[in-house]
Amino acid sequence: MNTPKTRIASVLAAASLALGATGVHAQDEDPIKVGILHSLSGTMAISESTLKDTVMMLIEEQNEKGGLLGRDIEPVVVDPASDWPLFAEKARELLAEEEVDVIFGSWTSVSRKSVLPVVEELNGLMFYPVQYEGEESSENIFYTGAAPNQQAIPAVNYLKDELGVERWVLAGTDYVYPRTTNKILETYLNDHGVSDDDIMINYTPFGHSNWQSIVSDIKEFGNQGKKTAVVSTINGDANVPFYQELANQGIEATDIPVIAFSVGEQELSGIDTGPLVGHLAAWNYFMSVPTDANYDFIDQWIEYNDDDTVVTNDPMEAHYIGFNMWTQAVEKAGTTEVEAVKDAIIGVSVPNLTGGIATMMPNHHITKPVLIGEIQDNGQFATVSRTPGAVAGDAWSDYLEGSRDLISDWRAPMKCGNYNVVKGECGGQQEAAEAE
Amino acid sequence: MSIRRWLTPVLLAWLMAWTGLVAAETDGQALLNNLTERDKAAAVTAIAESGDPRARRWLEAFADNKLSRMKDSGQFVVVLENRGRDWTVEDALTGEAIGEVSRRNLDRVRINNAMRSQIANTLALLDLTVDDIDQRRQAAGDLRGQVDEDLVGPVETLMNQASDEDVREKLAQALAIYRVEQGDVSAVSVLSGSLNSDARSALNGAAGSDDPAMAAAAQEAMASIEQKLKLNKAAETLYFGLSLGSVLVLAAIGLTITFGVMGVINMAHGELIMLGAYTAWGMQQLLPGQPGLALILAIPAGFLVSAFAGIIIERSVIQFLKGRPLETLLATFGVSLILQQLVRTVISPLNRTVVTPEWMSGSIMINEALSLTLNRLYIIGFALVVFAGLMLVMRRTRLGLDVRAVTQNRAMARSMGIRATRVDIMTFALGSGVAGLAGVALSQTTNVGPNLGQNYIVDSFMVVVFGGVGNLWGTLVAGLSLGTINQLLEPWAGAVLAKVVVLVFIILFIQKRPRGLFPQKGRAAEG
Incomplete structure (x- = not known):
């Protein structure tokens, strides 16, 4: 019999033995190395540089608490410069040359796909903190961001059930995450009796800034006598001109609400939020969530940056959860050895920042609550809906042919x-x- | 629709409060307490019916997510300033300022979207009774599509009382929309010819109704609207095309001078645009609270900053690479990367907020189906002014004459006593400065961030090559026509494909006419 319980028990026993053995020599050992693989230059620096800082802060905190297994943690920072092939090279450098014990990194799906074969080949560990399109499960990667069923589907449910939306615009940037997510949503909506005439799908290039005719089309699409909403997987910079154009053409959140999956506090901090007020976003964390754990984290983050205006966001929480899960798993396994940690981490539960518990599932995804928030004039979200419990991440969508089985x-x-x-x-x- | 039930009493209560019949203050704490309970709709009704003079403020604060309760004292407060860790609040009941309170101590009274639109409707009804005529018209317009059985009575009364023709017409439409939805065929005629989106929406719904008389009447009404709509749609597309075109012209026209006239392939052109945009941001930081003035001052400042950066690039890099286009291309590409990273390191990798001044936001309504967005309108105007200014400089000034002489025949010009090196610097500074102007304008339509320039460099070269290298008129015509073609294609091809089609079109065009739309003529062109 090798049930999880007996296995965990044996791992625990091994861990306590290992702890006892290593405790004596703690100070003599080399530090535990943590690789940070986030772009510090290039287009993605805007989002990824804060994640590097988050991990640095978490490491610093852990070291102040006495490190891990009595050893110090040493961050190894590399800069893949928003260059996808370079992600693979830098991951190889981290694993083969620096011999790090774990990597925290990547933002875009394409960069993760580029790193994946390297991490699998060299049997490393990686924590990926961003919401993504699913349809992937690697033995060596832990997905602490949301899978589509932890973000997109609950968001659509909210619009459908709470706001009575019947017509849908699925607008996205033209790359893998929006395309897969929209395919899932299209099937989901069709399954729920929405005809193809009531779904409009639109893709735009990265950094699209001229939204005039598309917004005009959306307006026209919304004029057919049924409540209409936009489900936006528009990425990064393109969002600001999009919302601006909506406001300029007189479309308000009460007429045609936009729910976004890629607009967070960080993105809002760089723009005039006036035109966005009332539009929605679906995440698993908002900076405005009034829990003490969250306020403590924000205070810590403000202190670390020595800047009162910094914001926190969802991927930062994902790293917070991922880092804590990893440290717990390492303590549980009593070693940073990849195989042991990989086994130990499944079932590990740590508190998240929104007053719940995140658990690592056997499919390497975690449980998360889904929050729907309205954008406010101070660049924060006001939570309007929250799933009663935590939702477990689903690696393979139930709404895609070939993936549902x-x-x-x-x-x-x-x-x-x-x-x-x-x-x-x-x-x-x-x-x-x-x-x- | 039960939530809407309270609208009628609300209106009556408020009308009474307005006229001073009921002005008694009620137990506000109890009323507000109910808002935190489960049945918020009933609580809002209670507040509205109370006729309390503070009710409007409460509901507005509630709708804006600004109504909170102090966790320790249970006191209700209105949040005035919600940035940072401590928020400024005032007492919701007495209106007294309380000062700063830790946000940890504040518990927001939650509201959802459905609730909010009901409150908005109530406020719109109330607005129909104010003195400001524009506000009344706005409120009447907003009611279209919002009327339901409970509102019919009050709206009808208000319509009959309305002194303003416009208000009355809008309210009549609001009622007709409701009646058409109820299947009243006679109401269709009121909506016939209306371009209003809610009216069209109602007719669209009615056209598919089971009642043949209703469907026929609605379809007839739709047909008359359809024709008007097509014309408006065409006008709108043209406007979109021109505005995209004017952005292209602005971005490319500086390049026309440096690339077209001087023959320098400047890959850092986009970053000069970016510097202009950052100047606009910097000016707004220097002049807080006056975004409009800052933007106007940013026009000369942006020109100077980019021109100065241009001079530095010219002196430090380009002058040593004269006549070696490939090396210039690579070197300036390097410069562009340096400038981007410089901004990332010195300012921030995050985008910066450039506030749109009041007079540039919103749109001018031509009719209900066609409105021109103001920021784009200003940019079209700005592009034309910049174009005219450059035309003047090149045709009517000594500098323009020198530039043309040097580019046509450098050796000859020098032997005539023109200081060619100085002219090079001035020309490059002029081209760069114009890029800065483009940046100031772009700060109003796109993100101000380190990557701003990258998004425009390819488009700029495209316009210059298409228009004919070195020809200002060519740039204007090319920019505007490429913009229009793009916007014509976008609705049916999608944004991605439209870009591809435009690029393919330019490639084919260049095959046929390698020198662009307006090729330079004469001996100079051969050299």
């Missing part, structure tokens, strides 16, 4: 990221065998 479970004996429940076989092993 897959499940992921990295516990022994299954140890498979894409097990097909209909065929009863693991696609991963098969693919791996074919590749060899």
Whole structure:
């Protein structure tokens, strides 16, 4: 019998033994190395540089508390410069040359996909903190951001049930995350009786700034006698001109609400929020959530930056959760050795910042509450809806052909990221065998 | 729709309060307490019915997420300033300033969107009774599409009392929309010819109704609207095209001078635009509270900053690479990366907020289906002014003459006593300065961040090459026509494909006419 409980018990026993053994020599050992793989230059620096600082802050805090396993933690920062292939090279550098024990990094899906084969080949550990399109489960990556069922689907439910929306504009930037998310949402809406005539899908290039005709189209689309909403997977910079154009053409949040999956406090801090007030965003964390854990984290962050105006956001919370999960798993395993930590971390629960508990699931995703917030004039969100409990991340969407039959479970004996429940076989092993 | 029930009593109560019949203050604490309970709709009704003079302030604060309760004392407060860790608040009941309170101690009274639109409707009804005629018209317009069975009575009364023709017409439409939705065929005629979106929305719904008489009447009314709508749509597309075009012209016209006239391929052109945009931001930081004045001052300042940066680039890099286009391209590309990272390091990798002044936001309404956004209108005007100014400089001033002489035949010009090096510097500074002007304008339509320039460099080169290298008129025509083509294509091809189609079009065009729309003529062009 190798049930999780007995396994955890044995791991715990091993951990306490290991602790006892290492405790004596603690000071002689090398520090534990944590790799930080976030762009500090190039287009993504805007979002990623704060995540680097977050991990640095968490490491600093952990060291003040006496480190981990009695050893100091040493951050190793590299700059992949928003260059996707460079992410793979830098990951290799971190794992092969610096021999880090864990990596916190990546933002865009393409950068994660670029790092993935390297982390798997060199058997590293990586925590990925950003909401993404799902359809992936790697043995070596832990997804602390939201999967589509932890963000997009609850957001659509909110619009459908609370606001009575019947017509849908799915607007996104033209790359993998919006395309996959919109495909999932389209199927989901069709399953719930929305006809194709009531769905408008629109893609725009990165950094699109001339929204005039698209907004005009959306306005026209919303004039057909049914309540209309925009589900926006528009990324980064393109959002500001989009909202500005909405305001300029007189579309208010009460007429056609926009719910965004990529607009957070950080993005709002760089813009005049006047035109955005009342529009919505779906996240798993808002800076405005009034819990003491959150206020403490914000105070710590303000102190670390020595700047009263800094903001916190969802991916930062994801790193906070991921880092705490990793330290707990390491303590549980008694070692930073990858195999042991990988096994130990499943089932680890840590408090999140919104007053709940995040648990690492066997599919390497975590449980999260889903919050819907309205943008306010101070660049913060006012929570208008929150799922009663935490939602477990689903690696493989139930609303995509070919993906609905897959499940992921990295516990022994299954140890498979894409097990097909209909065929009863693991696609991963098969693919791996074919590749060899 | 039960939430709407309270609207009628609300209106009556307020009308009474307004006229001073009921002015007694009520137990505010109890009323507000109810807002934190489960049945918020009833609580709002109670507040509205109380006729309390403070009710409007409470509901407005509630709708704006500004109504909070102190966790320790249970006191209700209105948040006045909600930035930072301590928020400025005032007592909701007495209106007394309390000063700064830790946000940890504040518990926001939660509201949802449905509730908020009901409050907005109530306030709109109330606005129909104010003295300001524009506010009354606005309120009447807002009521279209919002009327339901409970509101019919009050709106009808208000319509009959209304002295203003416009207000009356809008209220009549608001009532007709409700009646059409209820299946009243006679109301269709009121909406016939209206371009208002709520009216069209109601007719659209009615056109598909089961009642054949209703469907026929609605379809007929729609047909008359459809024709007008098409014309408006065409005008709108043209406007969109011109405004995109004017942005392209602004971004490209500086390049026309440096690339077109001097022959320097300046990949850092985009970053000179960025510097202009950052100047606009800097000016607004220097003059807090006066975004409009700051923006106007940013026009000369942006020109000077970018011109100065241009001089530095010219002196430090470009002058040593004269006649070596490939090296110039690479070197200036390096300069552009340096400038981007410089801004990231010195200012911030995050985008900066450039506030749009009051007089530049919103739109001019031509009719209900066509409105021109003001910021774009200003940019079209600004682009034309910059173009005219440059035209004057190049055609009517000594500098323009020198520039043309040096670019046509450098050796000859020098032997005539023109200081070619000085002219080079001046020309490059002029081109760079104009890029700065473009940046100031772009700060109003796009993000001010380190990547701003990158988004415009390719478009700029495209316009210059298409228009004919070195020809200002070519740049103007090329920019405006590319903008219009792009906007014509976008609705049916999508934004991504529209860009591709435009690029393919330019490639084909350049194959046919390598020198662009307006090629330079004469011997100078051969050199």
